[in-house]
Structure formats: structure tokens, C-alpha cells
Amino acid sequence: MFYYIVRRLASVVVMLVLITGTTYALFFASPLDPAKYTCGRNCTPSILEGNRKALGYDQPVYVQYGKFLAGLVAGRDYPDNAQLRTDHPEQIVHCPAPCLGYSPSQHRTINSMVGDAWPISISIAIGAFILWMIVGVGGGIIAALNRGRWPDRIIVGLALVGFSVPTFFIGLVLLTFVAIKWGALPIPRYVAFTDNPFEWAHNLVLPWITLACIFAASYVRLTRAYMIETMSEDYIRTAMSKGLGKWRIIFRHGLRAALTPIVTAAGLDLGGLLGGAIITESVFSLHGLGFTAVSSVTNMDLPVIVAMVMIVSAFIVFANLIVDITYGFIDPRVKLVA
Amino acid sequence: MKRRSFIAGLATTAVVATVSACGSSSSTTGGSSAPAAGAKGGTLYILSGTATEHWDPQRVYVGVNIEYGNRLFTRTLVSWSTPANDTEVTKIVPDLATDTGKVSEDGKTWTFTLKDGVKWEDGSDITAEDVKYGISRTYAVDVITGGPNYAISFIDIPKAADGTSSYKGPYAKTGQDLYDKAVTVSGKTITFKLNQAVMDFNNTVTMTAFAPFKAAKDLGDKSNYAIFSSGPYKLDGDWTAEKGGSFVRNDSWDPATDTIRKAYPDKIVWDESLTPETLYERLIADQGTDKNAITYDNAPTTALGNVVNAKGRSSIVASPYTRYLVPNFKSKVMSNDKARQALALATDRSAYITAVGGPQVAVATNSLINPNLPAFPKTPLPAGEKGDPAKAKELLQASGLTLPVKISVTYRKRDDYDKAFSAMKVSWDAAGFNTELVAIPAKTYYGTLQAPESASKYDVYWAGWGADYPSASTDIPPLFDSRINITAGGPGQDYGYFDNADFNAKIDATNKIADMAAREKAWGDLDVELTSKYYACIPLVDEQFVFVHGGNVQGAFVNGTYTGYYDPATVSIKS
Numbered sequence: 044m045f046y047y048i049v050r051r052l053a054s055v056v057v058m059l060v061l062i063t064g065t066t067y068a069l070f071f072a073s074p075l076d077p078a079k080y081t082c083g084r085n086c087t088p089s090i091l092e093g094n095r096k097a098l099g100y101d102q103p104v105y106v107q108y109g110k111f112l113a114g115l116v117a118g119r120d121y122p123d124n125a126q127l128r129t130d131h132p133e134q135i136v137h138c139p140a141p142c143l144g145y146s147p148s149q150h151r152t153i154n155s156m157v158g159d160a161w162p163i164s165i166s167i168a169i170g171a172f173i174l175w176m177i178v179g180v181g182g183g184i185i186a187a188l189n190r191g192r193w194p195d196r197i198i199v200g201l202a203l204v205g206f207s208v209p210t211f212f213i214g215l216v217l218l219t220f221v222a223i224k225w226g227a228l229p230i231p232r233y234v235a236f237t238d239n240p241f242e243w244a245h246n247l248v249l250p251w252i253t254l255a256c257i258f259a260a261s262y263v264r265l266t267r268a269y270m271i272e273t274m275s276e277d278y279i280r281t282a283m284s285k286g287l288g289k290w291r292i293i294f295r296h297g298l299r300a301a302l303t304p305i306v307t308a309a310g311l312d313l314g315g316l317l318g319g320a321i322i323t324e325s326v327f328s329l330h331g332l333g334f335t336a337v338s339s340v341t342n343m344d345l346p347v348i349v350a351m352v353m354i355v356s357a358f359i360v361f362a363n364l365i366v367d368i369t370y371g372f373i374d375p376r377v378k379l380v381a
Numbered sequence: 382m383k384r385r386s387f388i389a390g391l392a393t394t395a396v397v398a399t400v401s402a403c404g405s406s407s408s409t410t411g412g413s414s415a416p417a418a419g420a421k422g423g424t425l426y427i428l429s430g431t432a433t434e435h436w437d438p439q440r441v442y443v444g445v446n447i448e449y450g451n452r453l454f455t456r457t458l459v460s461w462s463t464p465a466n467d468t469e470v471t472k473i474v475p476d477l478a479t480d481t482g483k484v485s486e487d488g489k490t491w492t493f494t495l496k497d498g499v500k501w502e503d504g505s506d507i508t509a510e511d512v513k514y515g516i517s518r519t520y521a522v523d524v525i526t527g528g529p530n531y532a533i534s535f536i537d538i539p540k541a542a543d544g545t546s547s548y549k550g551p552y553a554k555t556g557q558d559l560y561d562k563a564v565t566v567s568g569k570t571i572t573f574k575l576n577q578a579v580m581d582f583n584n585t586v587t588m589t590a591f592a593p594f595k596a597a598k599d600l601g602d603k604s605n606y607a608i609f610s611s612g613p614y615k616l617d618g619d620w621t622a623e624k625g626g627s628f629v630r631n632d633s634w635d636p637a638t639d640t641i642r643k644a645y646p647d648k649i650v651w652d653e654s655l656t657p658e659t660l661y662e663r664l665i666a667d668q669g670t671d672k673n674a675i676t677y678d679n680a681p682t683t684a685l686g687n688v689v690n691a692k693g694r695s696s697i698v699a700s701p702y703t704r705y706l707v708p709n710f711k712s713k714v715m716s717n718d719k720a721r722q723a724l725a726l727a728t729d730r731s732a733y734i735t736a737v738g739g740p741q742v743a744v745a746t747n748s749l750i751n752p753n754l755p756a757f758p759k760t761p762l763p764a765g766e767k768g769d770p771a772k773a774k775e776l777l778q779a780s781g782l783t784l785p786v787k788i789s790v791t792y793r794k795r796d797d798y799d800k801a802f803s804a805m806k807v808s809w810d811a812a813g814f815n816t817e818l819v820a821i822p823a824k825t826y827y828g829t830l831q832a833p834e835s836a837s838k839y840d841v842y843w844a845g846w847g848a849d850y851p852s853a854s855t856d857i858p859p860l861f862d863s864r865i866n867i868t869a870g871g872p873g874q875d876y877g878y879f880d881n882a883d884f885n886a887k888i889d890a891t892n893k894i895a896d897m898a899a900r901e902k903a904w905g906d907l908d909v910e911l912t913s914k915y916y917a918c919i920p921l922v923d924e925q926f927v928f929v930h931g932g933n934v935q936g937a938f939v940n941g942t943y944t945g946y947y948d949p950a951t952v953s954i955k956s
Binding site: 075076079080088089090091093094097122127130131133134136148149150151159218219223224226230325328330338341342343 | 526
């Protein structure tokens, strides 16, 4: 197991290097000039050139990429201007390792942006994840055990509705009616869990419901399908004939086997969400990683785009790794070969 | 520029009468709160979906940030008084200075003296040296980017061979002696020597680019959001881009030195993380803390139908912004006088207005100068709002060009502009043009126009403008004086390369007119020449602003003279 994890971690590093390198290459292959996005309306050729130099966009792509990688390991100073560093060191921004870069449009390091944004994205993702797993898996089990009867039909029908309605619509309806018009719940704003756990949860209820709706719907269908399939397996029939209790059969033998594909999906979904729930964050104006990513694309803020791609990729890759490791514990049939 | 302005602070009844007669000045829908004595206390919420690019005073060049910065934490030598309703013309008044400035007879030397008792948030005195240092930062164009360049244009410092100022700002210090000669300090008095007569230079210094800056607090780009207050509020914690920040009272501010700011709320929470749609839903619903909220975001089209539900809490006023088309004089087609005239005649402004949201949002115009300025000439539309494609076609046929005449028209990418330009294309094509529409992303729009290579690519450009302060001297010269705009590096803001020696001479003559009313009239005459003689500018619309505020807010009035937004200096919260 140890060697397996080490091997996977090494592949994660290679993958992240490849992904960030590709992002750099794609960005510079586009016909857009990133320096223009930093210039404003009073843009003169000399200001444009000055900005290009200060941001390092005048250097070859491989040099910029090399500096980015070096910054991850050793940190960096901004702007990259030796004269200014000597004459006015107070104007230099130091970005400690692992330095993800500096955003010219936000006038701060990306580490600081990510530092502000990640607790928001994680709070939304974790709460929504718990909600959709309870509702989705629970609903799926009930539907599977009542296959063809009214509980099954109601749950599957609701799941279909939940799956069909877009996230932004659910979010806007909840925000407009529940928060703004009725005032039943607060208009979401982020309160740190450490500051006030109750307010943290109270403010995130609507984003959690919004995000959980669409995921819960698909987990209902997923769980139902796998439970029905598992419950018709020979070993379940054997367990029944041996006189095991109904709930023991369902949870110990049925659900455990059905969980493997659900855990795979859940791990990847959660990994993706940790990188930011773009629509939910945008609807509720919560500036998590998803919102930051969209904003960086709109502003053509290259350093932020690269950092966001790397962070999102890292979450997904690590989620994949955790899922693979978890398999071995959930399903005894799966064994890891070092 | 990005900024706006309006009726000269030199408010006179005649000016008001002129503007009213234009029929396009500010109006209200039942108006804002009735004038009421403000009460101290409470928290004011400022809700927005517009990210603040800069708070560094020398970098601020957006109208709302100039006004809100000035009212909350960046005092200037001179500023604008506060209005008692949405239509009041406010006037230029002393702020940090003891008066509105003294000018020499030739208009080239201006002197301001600081009041006693004006202080920074750390309790230290605001000095004339701080003012001098603040303005010097404008010259560090490699670090202090984004702000207006009036200091560079007006202050008497020789130009280097490449056309830039010989003074490179306080960090490089190159040419520091030249700056020290042009801007002198004696005790509390600061004197500016200008390279030309600027009779309204005291209007110019109302911009925060001319605000003091304490040298010891200067961190270059790191100062962008590091607010160091000279006003009634100071930043509590950090300012975060796209999120905002909170302000609390600045105990070092002495109300006895300030006749402008009432500073009623104890605290101000600025949230710029919202979308305009959401914030208008909230303001119209008027629940919870939103009752204590104002906004500077114009109501989105989707909210216009519901603004009626905010009775007594809404304002519909003329915005400072005029949208116009600029023919490119370097293009083969648009260098033809008749082709430009045909384009002007064929332009269907009604289609544009319908596409952007109707008459509540925009009003047709044929003047570059905004109706809120005293110089507004109210030039009649050449062929009504719909234009006259048939007459335009006759002109085009007489132009010597072969029909259909291919033209490419650029505009800033936006959903409603897509519709507006598609609709106007119909009329242009009916006149004999073969119009290609080119939508350019907002962030790079003006940069693209200013790129030298664009001169050979496009024929007509869309553009927008709002005067920087209430004088048409911030309309005509910045946009159509070729001498200050066109260089080998591009057209500057004279996007269409309009370069006319007669016109430039008239600009010089107008600048020298000492009498304000006569000077503004002369700017109006130049506007008419641009739009009806040279067809160097085809004005489209004057935009309107629609604002809503919360039910507990008192004294929220639009200061049209200053920038066209609610003036926070008089806002209070009902107890």
C-alpha cells in the first residue's frame, strides 16, 4: 500500500506539471495579448510595454513557466524589477513558497486570494456533500427496497425533477423568495466556521440546498440502480435463505457492495467541487475558488488562471487517489497490488 | 474619460434654465427622500456589483470612486458642494484649501492655501508638501497606472524627445528639479505653474489625482487599496477587490475644517461582491439591513419594470455618459466627406435606444457634450431618431465610391450592443453600405482602438465619454485635439485620427477665454462643428441612470454636478 501511494503521488506531481505547462502553452497560443488586459483606458505603448515587462510577459513562455515552477519551490518577488527592488524595496511584494503567482488585476498574491477563497468553497462543498449523500443515498435505498411501489415512484419522480432543473434556477428561486422576499433565511454571506459555527451554517443553508439538489437527484438514481442490482445477486439470496436479518442483509451485504461505484462518483464529484462550485458561488455572490476562476478568465488574468487550473486539477487528482485507496477498505474483493 | 461630470460648479440660474430648457436634465420618479435633518449613527450599506479597480487617489479615474473616495477618505484642495435634491446644481467649494484657488491674469499660475487643522488619520498634519508629493506620483506612469494625466498635460514641465514628460515621478526622481520648479510650496501655500492658460484648473484639482499623499505611506502598487484617510472615515481592516471593506469613523478628522461632509453614519459597509440583478432585487424588496443601503450601480434592464415598486426610493437622472461613433479618417471610405455625412444621416438611433432598454435608459442626441454641461449645444438630429437611409444613399452615390460601400464598425461586446448594432446595420445597409460588425471584448476595447494597426483595419468606432469635471474642456480637447493625442504610438483618444489645424487653433482660442459662460458657449460651437461640419463624431445617445435606495436611508440625492451618483456626504440612517 505504501509503495502504491508513493507511486501515485509521484504521478500526481507529473500530472500537475503537465497540466500547468499545457495551460501556459494554450494561453500564449491564443491571439490575445495579456498585457492589454492590465493597461486600462489610458493605455499608451510605453505603459503597455512597461506592464508587459513588469509582469514578465515579454519573456519566452518557457522562461515564464520556469519562473512559475521556481516560485512554487522558492517563492518570488513582484514586480520582477531589480532596480525597484534596490531603490524602493518597500514597494516589492514578496510571495513565499509555494508561490502561485501575483494577480495584476487584484493587486495581491494568488496565495492570498486562494487563502480567502478556499474556506468558502470547502464550506459549500462539504455541507452540500453531506446533504446530498444523506438524501441521495437514503432516497436511493428506499426507492430500491420499494421498487415499483409508490415510494419508489415518488422518489424517482422527484429525482427526475431535481435533475432537470438547472442549478442557477434553483439558486435564484431560493435566493429571491426564501432569502430576499420572505426573509426566512439570511442572504448568504460567508462567516468563518471558527468565528461563529451557527452563523456559518445558517448562511450556507441555501447554497447547500441548491448544490445538493442536482447531485442528490443523480445519487438517488445511482444508488437505486446499484442496490437493485446487488439485492438480486446470488449471495444476497443465500444470506436470506440462511435467515439473516433484513437490515443486516441490506446494510452489511447489499449496500456495502453497491457503495463501491457510488464512492467513486462521490469522490470525484467532491474533488471537483472543492475546486469551486461556479454556478452556486456566482448566484449567491460567494467568492470561492469557482468565482475566482471565472473572474480570472473574464479578466484574462493569466497567473490566476494557471493557479486555478492547478488547484482544481490537484483536488480532482487527489480525490481520485483517495477513492482508489478507499476501495480496498470498502470492498474486500478489491486488493491493491504494490 | 471613465469619469463624468456635469454642470459647472459655477452654478447660475441661467445655467439651470438652460439645462431645464433642454428637457433632458435630471428627473426623479417621486424622488428620493425628502430633505430631512440627518441623525448621526447607524450603519450605511453600499451595495454594488462593480469591482473597484483602485483606491489609490492618483490612480482613481472612475466617477463613482472619485466621488465616494472624496466623500469618505480622500479630501482634495477643492471639491463640490452637496445637493438637496436630485436636480440641484452644486458648486465648487473649498475643501482642504481656504478658498477655490487664485489664478493669475494669464491663467497660467494657480495658488491654493491649506486650512489649519486638516489631518491624516494618524493625527499628523496634511501639508502642502503632501499635496505636491501626491500629484508627483502621477508622473510615475510605470507604477501609478490608470489615473488621469491632467497634471502631465497642464503643469509646466518640458517634454522629453519621445513626447513623455521629462519628469519621471518620485521613485525614479529623473527631472525632479523640473517638477520642483513648476510646483512650489511655501508654508501652507502651493503654487502651480502651467504650460497654458487653464482658466478652470480649480475644477481640475477636484479630481482625487490632485489629492495629497503622505510620502511615508507610499508603497507604490502596494498602496492600491491601502487607504490612508484624510476624511471622516477610515478603513477598518483590509479592502479586498471584488468584495469590499468596512469603514469606521476617523477620529482625526475635524468637522470644523469641513463644510461638505456631514458624516452621519457611524459605520459604512461596502459590499461590491453582488450582481446588479441581485442587489436590485434586494433594494426593491427593502428587507433587513438592505433598508439602510444605497447603490451606485445603474439598475439593470431586468429590474426597470420593478423600480416602480420602490416608491419614493428611486431616482431617474441623466447620466454623464454620451455614446457616439467616430469615423476613422485614415480609412479610405471614411476620409470621404460625403461618406461620413451619409453614415451620420443613416444612423438609426431609435433602434439603438430600443435595444439597450428604451427611453428610460437612453435619449437620442446629436451633441458630444452631455446635456448636463452648460456647453451643451443641443444640436438637432440630422434626420430624426430613425435616420434617413434614402437621403444618405443619395449622398453616398455622389461620393464617388462604388456601392455597396464596405465598412467595418467596431463596438464593445455586450449583449444589448449586439442587438443595437445589428439593428443599426439595417439602416446603414439600406443607405448603400455593406456593414461588417466587429464586437471587441470590453477589457481590450479601447486598447484595440488605440493600437496603430487598427487604423488600417476598421472604418468606424463606437465609443463613450463622460466629462471629467463640469467643463467641456474635458470633452472636446481630450477627444479631438490631434496634438495631444496622435503620436507614432497611436491615436490616443482621438480614435478616428481627426487632425484639423483650424479646429486645433479654435481649441487654443477657446481655452484662453476668461469668461466662463463665453468659454462654454465656444466649446458648444466646436461641438457643432465636429458633428455637423466635419462629421468627425456621430453622437448616438445620452444614457440615463436609474437608482434605488433602502427605506431607512435619508438624504440620498444624486450629485449630478460632481459625478452623477448618490452623494454619500449627506446620507443618514433613520433612527
